[in-house]
Amino acid sequence: xxxxxxxxxxxxxxxxxxxxxxxxxxxxxxxxxxxxxxxxxxxxxxxxxxxxxxxxxxxxxxxxxxxxxxxxxxxxxxxxxxxxxxxxxxxxxxxxxxxxxxxxxxxxxxxxxxxxxxxxxxxxxxxxxxxxxxxxxxxxxxxxxxxxxxxxxxxxxxxxxxxxxxxxxxxxxxxxxxxxxxxxxxxxxxxxxxxxxxxxxxxxxxxxxxxxxxxxxxxxxxxxxxxxxxxxxxx
Numbered sequence: 001x002x003x004x005x006x007x008x009x010x011x012x013x014x015x016x017x018x019x020x021x022x023x024x025x026x027x028x029x030x031x032x033x034x035x036x037x038x039x040x041x042x043x044x045x046x047x048x049x050x051x052x053x054x055x056x057x058x059x060x061x062x063x064x065x066x067x068x069x070x071x072x073x074x075x076x077x078x079x080x081x082x083x084x085x086x087x088x089x090x091x092x093x094x095x096x097x098x099x100x101x102x103x104x105x106x107x108x109x110x111x112x113x114x115x116x117x118x119x120x121x122x123x124x125x126x127x128x129x130x131x132x133x134x135x136x137x138x139x140x141x142x143x144x145x146x147x148x149x150x151x152x153x154x155x156x157x158x159x160x161x162x163x164x165x166x167x168x169x170x171x172x173x174x175x176x177x178x179x180x181x182x183x184x185x186x187x188x189x190x191x192x193x194x195x196x197x198x199x200x201x202x203x204x205x206x207x208x209x210x211x212x213x214x215x216x217x218x219x220x221x222x223x224x225x226x227x228x229x230x231x232x233x234x235x
Contacts (some may be wrong), residue, residue: 016041018050036060077177091209106166113192117202139159146160146189157199160189163185171195176191187227
């Protein structure tokens, strides 16, 4: 699926739902290494406080459909005309200094999608409480099932659910994502495997979110399971 000797441009896509407390921190971190023109925020929830901060920093934004993370990421894929899209959350858990590590295999045409793996690099979130432990267990089980069912040509994928990743937009458009909620990252992996796109993982250390609580709860485990079941019957 990959080509050779091709130059790529990229955009960093920040997913933010009611993250006005965290946005200043993550934007400042990104602006240390990238111009404001490289960053686009995709906003859900109450966008007004976040918009004011982004406008002050001259960072562009797109208002999502407010139907969940999956619907918001589809909005980004459809509307941001860039060869490579780097997806990251705006809660401060993803390290902007790792973006170059995500980009390198794509720019060198070694992969079509690169995932930052918490299972390889460590996490402050996947442990320490019952909810986090359930999330960790669900992640591990989901990875195992996806690798067993669909991963025939790639090295075993350890973190199908992490939202910190980079993908060639051509591949992102081709896989025709359907999920509206958090399982969209899992769906992205499954459909890339089905289409024969090459996936690489790089170690990434996940920090605790800076402020606020995660939007993921125990009920989302059911949604991840349903995503796998639905994709058994989808092309």
